[in-house]
Amino acid sequence: MLPKLYIVIPCYNEEEVLPITAPEFLEELESLKNDNLISPDSKIMFVNDGSKDKTWEIIKDLSKQNEAYTGVCLSRNRGHQNALLGGLMEAKELADITISIDCDGQDDIKAMTQMVKEYHNGCEVVYGVRSKRETDTFMKRFTAESFYKLLNAMGAEVVFNHADYRLVSSKVLNEFANFKEVNIFLRGMFPLVGFKSTSVFYERHERIAGESHYPLKKMLALAFDGITSLSIKPIRMITGFGVIVSLLSFIMIIYSVIGYFLGNTVEGWASTSSIICFLSGVQLISLGVIGEYIGKIYLETKARPRFIISERTFDKED
Numbered sequence: 001m002l003p004k005l006y007i008v009i010p011c012y013n014e015e016e017v018l019p020i021t022a023p024e025f026l027e028e029l030e031s032l033k034n035d036n037l038i039s040p041d042s043k044i045m046f047v048n049d050g051s052k053d054k055t056w057e058i059i060k061d062l063s064k065q066n067e068a069y070t071g072v073c074l075s076r077n078r079g080h081q082n083a084l085l086g087g088l089m090e091a092k093e094l095a096d097i098t099i100s101i102d103c104d105g106q107d108d109i110k111a112m113t114q115m116v117k118e119y120h121n122g123c124e125v126v127y128g129v130r131s132k133r134e135t136d137t138f139m140k141r142f143t144a145e146s147f148y149k150l151l152n153a154m155g156a157e158v159v160f161n162h163a164d165y166r167l168v169s170s171k172v173l174n175e176f177a178n179f180k181e182v183n184i185f186l187r188g189m190f191p192l193v194g195f196k197s198t199s200v201f202y203e204r205h206e207r208i209a210g211e212s213h214y215p216l217k218k219m220l221a222l223a224f225d226g227i228t229s230l231s232i233k234p235i236r237m238i239t240g241f242g243v244i245v246s247l248l249s250f251i252m253i254i255y256s257v258i259g260y261f262l263g264n265t266v267e268g269w270a271s272t273s274s275i276i277c278f279l280s281g282v283q284l285i286s287l288g289v290i291g292e293y294i295g296k297i298y299l300e301t302k303a304r305p306r307f308i309i310s311e312r313t314f315d316k317e318d
């Protein structure tokens with residue numbers, strides 16, 4: 001039997017982009033159907049992430065025009081990761097496979113064919129990986145690539161140059177649903193679920209319209225979240241660094257005691273104050289990093305819902 005596919009697309013303030021890309025997604029869906037790769041009742045699911053513009057109205061209109069379009073609406077803006085998770089959790093009940101993709105047309109829609117073929121070859125997770133970033137500005141490319149390097153160096157293992165363009169079967173999503181954490185970083189979490197996986201390469205295009213919602217500040221925040229949600233390496237590094245600093249201080253103490261007895265101590269204001277400054281800096285940074293983890297624990301213990309769906313374009317059968 002052919003698998004039923006749901007293409008899950010988070011959208012936040014995308015009224016300019018959606019009318020252009022929605023038909024492109026539909027076209028790809030039709031071509032997958034015509035190639036007998038997916039079942040005829042496969043659909044596209046938009047997730048409106050609390051947009052402040054007409055995005056949800058556009059999604060509702062689309063769903064009236066063609067039953068291949070469906071949509072869910074979050075009760076407020078929860079950010080890309082939560083919106084995507086909301087869509088995937090919704091789709092896992094309805095579909096056999098899901099493909100998540102951004103709605104701005106930057107990721108090559110055509111790569112879906114290859115992804116579905118890999119599913120037919122037995123892979124449960126297929127990562128879309130950007131082979132080139134020529135159309136990105138130098139700054140975007142540099143920050144994005146440093147982002148992956150930083151994540152890996154800090155022990156958050158992610159597939160290099162893979163964002164959230166990915167095929168996941170509902171079998172994997174059902175297991176993924178047991179990952180109850182509130183701080184989510186999907187691209188780092190799917191590798192943890194396991195199952196047979198592979199990568200499909202594609203070229204990344206420019207955004208069709210509108211602006212990126214990931215300026216440098218948000219990207220840094222995402223990298224920091226990714227690291228602190230997936231790895232405790234920074235805390236270990238602090239411990240290691242603490243050991244080194246303590247060793248050095250110990251040597252310093254011996255050196256100064258010997259100096260004192262030999263009678264060649266000088267007024268040590270400069271060295272003392274610089275050591276104090278250095279150490280208080282190190283301590284503050286370390287406290288900050290540890291605080292970040294404690295903050296995460298705090299959020300996890302509250303276990304608040306990660307998303308709330310307020311509206312659907314379809315009836316949910318319970």
Ligand code: UDP
Nearest residue numbers: 010011012049079080083102103212213214
């Ligand atoms: N997005 C979202 N909620 C947000 C921010 C972004 O659902 O709070 C969606 C957005 O509509 C897009 C995707 O996430 O489909 C990726 O955002 P964007 O294209 O701005 O990021 P970039 O591709 O520049 O990293």
Ligand code: MG
Nearest residue numbers: 102104106207
């Ligand atoms: Mg984009």
